Amino acid sequence: MELRILAKEISKYEDKTVKLEGWVKKNRDQKEFGFIEFNDGTAFNPIQVVYDKQLDNFTEVSKLNVYSSIIVEGKLVKSIGSGQNYEIKANKIEVLNKTPLEYPLQNKRHSFEYLRTISHLRPRTNTFNAVFRVRSILAYALHKFFQEKGFIYVHTPIITGTDAEGAGEMFQITTLDFMNKNKKLDYKDDFFAKPAFLTVTGQLHVESFNSAFRNTYTFGPTFRAENSNTTKHAAEFWMLEPEIAFANLEVNMDIIEEMIKYVIKYVYDNAKDEMDFFDKFIEKGLHDKLNNILDNGFARVTYTEAIKLLQESKNKFEIDVEWGMDLKTEHERYLAEQIFKRPVFVTDYPKDIKAFYMKLNDDNKTVRAVDLLAPGIGEIVGGSQREEDYDKLMKVINEKGLNYAEYEWYLDLRKYGSVPHSGFGLGFERILMYITGIPNIRDVIPFARTTRQLEY
Amino acid sequence: MELRILAKEISKYEDKTVKLEGWVKKNRDQKEFGFIEFNDGTAFNPIQVVYDKQLDNFTEVSKLNVYSSIIVEGKLVKSIGSGQNYEIKANKIEVLNKTPLEYPLQNKRHSFEYLRTISHLRPRTNTFNAVFRVRSILAYALHKFFQEKGFIYVHTPIITGTDAEGAGEMFQITTLDFMNKNKKLDYKDDFFAKPAFLTVTGQLHVESFNSAFRNTYTFGPTFRAENSNTTKHAAEFWMLEPEIAFANLEVNMDIIEEMIKYVIKYVYDNAKDEMDFFDKFIEKGLHDKLNNILDNGFARVTYTEAIKLLQESKNKFEIDVEWGMDLKTEHERYLAEQIFKRPVFVTDYPKDIKAFYMKLNDDNKTVRAVDLLAPGIGEIVGGSQREEDYDKLMKVINEKGLNYAEYEWYLDLRKYGSVPHSGFGLGFERILMYITGIPNIRDVIPFARTTRQLEY
Numbered sequence: 053m054e055l056r057i058l059a060k061e062i063s064k065y066e067d068k069t070v071k072l073e074g075w076v077k078k079n080r081d082q083k084e085f086g087f088i089e090f091n092d093g094t095a096f097n098p099i100q101v102v103y104d105k106q107l108d109n110f111t112e113v114s115k116l117n118v119y120s121s122i123i124v125e126g127k128l129v130k131s132i133g134s135g136q137n138y139e140i141k142a143n144k145i146e147v148l149n150k151t152p153l154e155y156p157l158q159n160k161r162h163s164f165e166y167l168r169t170i171s172h173l174r175p176r177t178n179t180f181n182a183v184f185r186v187r188s189i190l191a192y193a194l195h196k197f198f199q200e201k202g203f204i205y206v207h208t209p210i211i212t213g214t215d216a217e218g219a220g221e222m223f224q225i226t227t228l229d230f231m232n233k234n235k236k237l238d239y240k241d242d243f244f245a246k247p248a249f250l251t252v253t254g255q256l257h258v259e260s261f262n263s264a265f266r267n268t269y270t271f272g273p274t275f276r277a278e279n280s281n282t283t284k285h286a287a288e289f290w291m292l293e294p295e296i297a298f299a300n301l302e303v304n305m306d307i308i309e310e311m312i313k314y315v316i317k318y319v320y321d322n323a324k325d326e327m328d329f330f331d332k333f334i335e336k337g338l339h340d341k342l343n344n345i346l347d348n349g350f351a352r353v354t355y356t357e358a359i360k361l362l363q364e365s366k367n368k369f370e371i372d373v374e375w376g377m378d379l380k381t382e383h384e385r386y387l388a389e390q391i392f393k394r395p396v397f398v399t400d401y402p403k404d405i406k407a408f409y410m411k412l413n414d415d416n417k418t419v420r421a422v423d424l425l426a427p428g429i430g431e432i433v434g435g436s437q438r439e440e441d442y443d444k445l446m447k448v449i450n451e452k453g454l455n456y457a458e459y460e461w462y463l464d465l466r467k468y469g470s471v472p473h474s475g476f477g478l479g480f481e482r483i484l485m486y487i488t489g490i491p492n493i494r495d496v497i498p499f500a501r502t503t504r505q506l507e508y
Numbered sequence: 509m510e511l512r513i514l515a516k517e518i519s520k521y522e523d524k525t526v527k528l529e530g531w532v533k534k535n536r537d538q539k540e541f542g543f544i545e546f547n548d549g550t551a552f553n554p555i556q557v558v559y560d561k562q563l564d565n566f567t568e569v570s571k572l573n574v575y576s577s578i579i580v581e582g583k584l585v586k587s588i589g590s591g592q593n594y595e596i597k598a599n600k601i602e603v604l605n606k607t608p609l610e611y612p613l614q615n616k617r618h619s620f621e622y623l624r625t626i627s628h629l630r631p632r633t634n635t636f637n638a639v640f641r642v643r644s645i646l647a648y649a650l651h652k653f654f655q656e657k658g659f660i661y662v663h664t665p666i667i668t669g670t671d672a673e674g675a676g677e678m679f680q681i682t683t684l685d686f687m688n689k690n691k692k693l694d695y696k697d698d699f700f701a702k703p704a705f706l707t708v709t710g711q712l713h714v715e716s717f718n719s720a721f722r723n724t725y726t727f728g729p730t731f732r733a734e735n736s737n738t739t740k741h742a743a744e745f746w747m748l749e750p751e752i753a754f755a756n757l758e759v760n761m762d763i764i765e766e767m768i769k770y771v772i773k774y775v776y777d778n779a780k781d782e783m784d785f786f787d788k789f790i791e792k793g794l795h796d797k798l799n800n801i802l803d804n805g806f807a808r809v810t811y812t813e814a815i816k817l818l819q820e821s822k823n824k825f826e827i828d829v830e831w832g833m834d835l836k837t838e839h840e841r842y843l844a845e846q847i848f849k850r851p852v853f854v855t856d857y858p859k860d861i862k863a864f865y866m867k868l869n870d871d872n873k874t875v876r877a878v879d880l881l882a883p884g885i886g887e888i889v890g891g892s893q894r895e896e897d898y899d900k901l902m903k904v905i906n907e908k909g910l911n912y913a914e915y916e917w918y919l920d921l922r923k924y925g926s927v928p929h930s931g932f933g934l935g936f937e938r939i940l941m942y943i944t945g946i947p948n949i950r951d952v953i954p955f956a957r958t959t960r961q962l963e964y
Binding site: 173264464 | 515516529530531548549550576577596604605607608613627628629631632636637640641643646647649653655658660661662663664665666667668669672680681683684686687693695699700701702704706713716717719720721722728729731733735743744746753754759778802843859877896917918920921923924925926927951954955957959960961962963
């Protein structure tokens with residue numbers, strides 16, 4: 053009987069007769085014999101299948117179009133010439149499904165733009181196969197990192213009544229038949245009997261668990277109804293938000309640095325072939341860029357010092373540098389690439405450009421915020437120590453004109469058992485783009501949702 | 509210098525002087541000395557802190573109300589009398605935050621109903637601390653199980669244009685200002701320029717990755733705008749949906765059984781104290797119920813045989829048993845509890861009561877569906893082998909009156925490289941309720957969303 057095996061484990065079965073189920077990636081037929089590049093989806097690199105006229109169905113096999121599904125039986129041997137690869141000398145090829153010639157993914161170069169129009173098929177290409185395997189591995193690496201540290205994973209709600217960032221740009225959700233002109237619209241008839249929205253962050257919610265479990269994180273989809281058509285914005289994206297009790301901003305930075313190094317290493321350990329592919333075809337120098345991160349401690353500088361360094365650099369920026377401004381990508385990248393030549397934490401930003409929940413410094417002008425800026429991309433993580441003092445937090449809520457009633461429950465956390473705590477947000481697609489070198493967010497999300505784009 | 513440690517690791521520090529940060533769970537003051545039940549959120553069971561008049565701030569400490577936050581320094585010793593527990597002889601207690609007396613979670617029994625009104629504080633109670641720690645561990649166990657098998661985790665989209673179950677009851681999402689009567693509503697002005705909904709399942713989307721990676725799963729929030737006010741329904745819940753290529757229904761069942769046993773065992777290995785608490789206070793006999801699952805192979809029976817067994821049982825059911833019906837919970841539980849006395853897979857249901865994508869059997873009457881029924885709950889997993897034949901699938905889509913255009917991309921998967929494949933859906937809250945014994949879904953979701961209920 054043949055051994056039914058997976059492509060990822062072939063090296064264990066040299067000189068054995070094996071059976072594999074999968075797909076034809078290429079088929080070259082040379083009259084008396086032929087070669088199939090075969091894969092079953094469990095490994096990145098294909099296996100060569102050699103077949104000849106001894107097959108009962110040689111003619112059928114030799115005509116198989118790309119992505120036909122087959123079952124191959126044969127002897128697994130080391131491939132002569134091509135080094136480490138294996139090939140199968142087929143003694144039987146069963147055809148499950150013959151893909152017709154109109155298959156939209158024939159073997160030729162396709163633009164990423166075109167492939168976006170067939171999101172349901174593009175994971176079959178080398179690039180997207182590598183991207184989405186790394187996406188899976190990276191997501192798991194983040195879980196593994198925090199679980200092994202004893203952090204509690206909290207599924208913060210997707211549907212919310214709170215505008216946590218106070219920034220607007222939220223999607224509303226409803227069961228009202230609002231397009232029906234004959235109906236009178238009344239929130240009393242809506243599912244939740246009030247306006248409801250898709251969450252923009254899980255941070256406020258996770259903080260309430262933080263004060264019960266000490267260390268927590270949330271990791272799930274978040275939404276922005278932002279009408280910007282850029283390579284960095286999607287309406288639906290995943291965000292990781294850890295929250296650490298009894299931690300100041302220094303501890304926060306330590307964990308961010310440890311986490312980033314951990315997940316890069318984990319991806320290399322589990323997707324070497326894919327990372328080599330990215331380095332070769334997507335971003336030349338990717339290995340060097342990531343090794344630089346693994347090998348160096350991240351720099352730390354205050355916002356005020358960073359402003360000074362940028363001003364002293366005499367570099368011509370599109371937007372002039374002055375204290376009080378929000379750093380633009382050009383400034384962030386200059387800091388990481390030219391001044392520090394490695395990732396740099398910038399801390400203590402002006403309070404006016406940061407969120408209401410960040411801890412006020414004694415100078416009354418800056419807050420204990422931190423952004424991690426990385427070479428080649430700019431901001432990759434944003435976080436802060438949180439304001440744990442009830443009165444100070446209440447004051448900011450009033451100053452920023454936020455609706456107190458919406459935050460009453462959040463303020464309870466400062467009234468009852470408040471402790472110093474810190475946390476951060478990691479845009480999952482952002483770090484995935486950084487690790488794979490893929491420049492457009494639409495190409496790292498299985499089915500990307502952007503302005504006026506909702507297919508499938 | 510004191511060792512700063514976590515409650516979960518105290519057994520390593522016997523007779524050492526340690527420092528812990530956390531909260532007062534109880535405080536009994538006896539004039540000359542006092543006892544604090546202390547926890548820092550990293551362990552389920554509290555640590556006893558003994559303090560006396562040698563503390564500078566004895567009076568302040570002796571008046572601390574429940575859930576005040578403190579830093580304790582002192583010697584960690586084995587507690588005399590109370591067996592395995594430890595206590596700290598405090599030589600210093602720093603008070604971070606004094607919780608005022610109006611704190612809504614004083615030490616007395618609170619009803620689950622009341623605690624739902626303070627979802628942001630209830631994780632501090634024993635019950636909810638245990639529930640949400642197990643929720644985190646269980647979620648991770650599912651990831652671990654599938655990752656270690658090489659399954660690819662796919663973030664299927666939350667926002668969708670497809671009604672995958674063809675069942676309606678979806679939430680619509682929009683950026684139109686529909687309550688504004690002065691505005692003319694036009695989908696051209698909506699964010700996606702067309703109607704958009706919250707997903708009810710990721711299955712169809714994950715299938716497209718299945719034909720690139722062989723083994724895949726999705727695990728994320730799903731939504732039903734179902735107007736039912738029961739203990740089992742929530743508008744927002746998490747679902748795990750694996751999809752396995754080159755797998756028939758038998759392989760599907762093997763994986764379901766292996767997965768369920770794996771995660772129960774993982775929870776016991778990582779939350780023993782919490783599981784003991786549930787067995788003692790939430791569901792007496794929980795350990796026995798779960799051990800029965802671990803120790804026995806699951807039974808397998810066809811729907812047709814199951815109907816016969818139920819009819820032959822002569823049991824009085826509220827709803828009479830006849831072929832063609834959808835089994836109700838009373839029938840499901842009778843099968844698992846009375847007839848098989850263990851979990852049972854029921855397979856090959858009538859096609860009319862199952863979804864369009866399930867594989868038709870040769871009898872033309874039944875489909876290769878499977879439900880796993882467990883003692884004490886009924887259905888816990890639902891799955892099927894999928895129809896891989898393009899023509900047959902097209903026929904059902906027409907028969908069921910579904911909109912072909914919406915499923916064109918899904919049909920592509922049958923046109924190009926179709927293979928036999930199977931998958932299933934596990935309601936995450938359902939198995940969490942089963943493992944913890946918690947009877948109401950509102951009590952296993954951090955912030956539950958149900959009809960007319962949207963707080964925080």
